[in-house]
Amino acid sequence: MKWTDIIGHKEQVTMLRHMESSRRMPHAVLFAGPKGIGKNLVANVTAAALLCSDQEERPCGRCHSCQQISYGSHPDFLLIVPDGTNIKIEQIRMLQQELSMASFSGKRRVCIIDGAELMTTQAANSLLKVLEDPPGEIIFLLLAANKQMLLTTILSRCMVIAFQPLADELLAQDLMAKGYLPETSEVAARLSGGRMGIALALLEPEGLALRNQALEMIQNLMDSKLETVWHSAGVLEKMERNDILEFIKYVTYILRDILLLVTGQGKQLLFNIDAKEDLCEVADMWSERRLVTAIRAVESARRALLANANTRLTSEALLIRIYDLAREV
Numbered sequence: 001m002k003w004t005d006i007i008g009h010k011e012q013v014t015m016l017r018h019m020e021s022s023r024r025m026p027h028a029v030l031f032a033g034p035k036g037i038g039k040n041l042v043a044n045v046t047a048a049a050l051l052c053s054d055q056e057e058r059p060c061g062r063c064h065s066c067q068q069i070s071y072g073s074h075p076d077f078l079l080i081v082p083d084g085t086n087i088k089i090e091q092i093r094m095l096q097q098e099l100s101m102a103s104f105s106g107k108r109r110v111c112i113i114d115g116a117e118l119m120t121t122q123a124a125n126s127l128l129k130v131l132e133d134p135p136g137e138i139i140f141l142l143l144a145a146n147k148q149m150l151l152t153t154i155l156s157r158c159m160v161i162a163f164q165p166l167a168d169e170l171l172a173q174d175l176m177a178k179g180y181l182p183e184t185s186e187v188a189a190r191l192s193g194g195r196m197g198i199a200l201a202l203l204e205p206e207g208l209a210l211r212n213q214a215l216e217m218i219q220n221l222m223d224s225k226l227e228t229v230w231h232s233a234g235v236l237e238k239m240e241r242n243d244i245l246e247f248i249k250y251v252t253y254i255l256r257d258i259l260l261l262v263t264g265q266g267k268q269l270l271f272n273i274d275a276k277e278d279l280c281e282v283a284d285m286w287s288e289r290r291l292v293t294a295i296r297a298v299e300s301a302r303r304a305l306l307a308n309a310n311t312r313l314t315s316e317a318l319l320i321r322i323y324d325l326a327r328e329v
């Protein structure tokens, strides 16, 4: 595990490296930014650097500490992740207990709290006590996708480093370097919203299945027969609510791409660049105004589903709306 394993996040890495090498790492650092963009990797490399015993290059990847980290068995490296949907007070109590004993190496300890915003109020208050009066030398690296959910008292004790999603090109380049084909890398990078974790999931053999289904459905709706609506509604009915929401997200991306084509924006901006030709064909049936209406209809269906609306009725109504809009003059 090395700094050079990190893709992007240059400024953040430079700052962390500087604080580590000058021995000025604050006691609590909060890594804030969307899920799946690489905060975890950066935090792990930072922890390895803080624990590494090399004089020159940290993390060196060779010393005893670095090896223990890579095996996940470093006794002074503590990791807390949500137990189910949140981080519970018992977890923080166990941490306190552990910290009340001397560190194994006699040197500093590092604790990563992943999903820090998921701490229960009691857990957060309990952690606050540790942050206010740390037992021995310990550095906390808190990771949060939604920093607004953290107690302000915790926030005020942390140095906040904000992380942004990666640029599409950077992500695509890295995927290609990992051996994925250029076109699929580009599509995955664009659909992932700059999140490496999501991009990798999309590159799994079945990763694009839902996107392909959404594309097929939009194409079918252009067909003149109304039965296609009932057929598609039947397909959606069999899906889990989360999958339908994911499916609907792709419908939005596809409609947005068609909008780009209809308004003559550069094809370079398409999310679904691999389906350019199919999209161009469908675009002939649409106008800008009707597409904007369709995208709004999809958005309100998504909100209704999030609010637990009936999936069959909601998706049927949405499909009929898109079907009608495609034909309106």
Ligand SMILES: [Zn+2]
Binding pocket: 051, 052, 053, 054, 058, 059, 060, 061, 062, 063, 064, 065, 066
């Ligand atoms: Zn080392």
